[in-house]
Amino acid sequence: MMMAKAKEYAVAAAKAAKVVAGLTTEQKNAVLTDMAKALRANHGAILKGNESDMANGRDKGLDDAMLDRLQLTPERIDAMADAIDFLVTLPDPVGEKRPVEVRPNGIKVEKMRIPLGVVCMIYEARPNVTADAGALCFKSGNGVILRGGREALSSSLAIAKVLGEALQKHGVPGEAITVIDDPDRELMLALLKQTDDIDLVIPRGGEGLIRFVTEQSRIPVIQHFKGVCHLYVDKDADLDKAFNILINGKTQRTGVCNALEGLLVHQDVAETFLPRVAKAFSDKGVKVHADSATVNYFDGADLMSESDYGQEYLALEIAVRQVASFDAALEHIARFGSKHTEVIVTENQTTADAFQARVDSAVVMANASSRFSDGGELGLGAEIGISTSKLHAYGPMGLEALTTEKFVVTGTGQVRE
Secondary structure: OHHHHHHHHHHHHHHHHHHHHOOOHHHHHHHHHHHHHHHHHOHHHHHHHHHHHHHHHHHOOOOHHHHHHHOOOHHHHHHHHHHHHHHHHOOOOOOOEEEEEEOOOOOEEEEEEEEOOEEEEEEOOOOHHHHHHHHHHHHOOOEEEEEEOHHHHHHHHHHHHHHHHHHHHOOOOHHHEEEOOOOOHHHHHHHOOOOOOOOEEEEEOOHHHHHHHHHHOOOOEOOOOOOOEEEEEOOOOOHHHHHHHHHHHHHOOOOOOOOEEEEEEEHHHHHHHHHHHHHHHHHHOOEEEEOOOOHHHOOOOEEOOHHHOOOOOOOOEEEEEEEOOHHHHHHHHHHHOOOOEEEEEOOOHHHHHHHHHHOOOOEEEEOOOHHHOOOOOOOOOOOOEEEOOOOOOOEEEOOHHHEEEEEEEEOOOOOOO
16 A cells, blocks of 8 residues: 555656756756745745644754754744755756767766656755755756655645745646655655665764664665764864854754764863853853863763764753864864864964864864754755765755766767778
8 A cells, every 4th residue: 555655656756856857957957946936925824734734843852952953933934945046046057068088089978967767855854955955956947745744744834835835826837846745654655665766865863763764775875874064173262263163063053964963172272262162151051071180170060981982962052172182183073073064263274274184074174163054055056965885876856966977979970880
């Protein structure tokens, strides 16, 4: 039963994706512009759906981080619309050609960007994903199947209704952006088996969801298990910059994957820097877990053992450690980071360059907040997800990451001897 239902969804999405792939950039942009307008014009209906989800979430005891991701406000709806408007201004990667070479026999070899086909998004309490993923997949010429968790179902369906009306206005099949209205896990499992019609699966949510999808899927999966992001304050850091970047990265919004979860401080500046940090953390209610060299700077801090590092708190909590050298900081990040985002604060350009070259992470920053590790902030428009698995994308995924390349070969009648 569920396998047949999943097949029906997948076939319809694949058929719609062929229509989307044939649209011009101008046609796609016209649809997207109407999607953004419709989101702004339908605050009431979307917020009504979200209020129902929020009430159910509180009744079920969802934690604060989950509720924060679930909640919509007029400002957050407008931000979704703004992201779509920005997407309209971005170049369309579909159809772009790049030269490879002209062979000695005169054959011209190029590569052309083409859509992936059908993307299946599986996500938890993140209703904004419905708009972001729908718009990104549409602009990049793909169809998308959106399977949100039951926690955000009313919100997602309300957003999908708005997007679907914009599609229909322009004669595009509504199945181009398909929202699954049945949160049954068996249906999700059946979707993960549709290898003939679904080309890529992108899960967004907690580590448990992503590992489950990865283990169950027969379709390639973009992986991003968690965001354990560190700030390393170098011995040559401007400590005012470091302080502002730390407070922003840890406290501006805690329930997101680009929030800081670890602070590494070079021992040469610890005595100056950490008392200031301790006061700010105390004022803001940040719970500190620290190593033996650092724990006494913070009232009520927990002493950490080596096995305690690498946690994703998604709360007003952070792990703090002193390091004796730049190399010690790199060692810690390599062992306990999650290849999401790592930050250094330093005025030494050589050190900054070395950090950015040697740290294996999807985003590596010098003297900027980890909160900029986001598709919109990095100029991609809305992002469909973040990949920490390198294949086929690494980091926040925008339009280009939702395409692939095919070889385009042009000759003048050459035959192989």
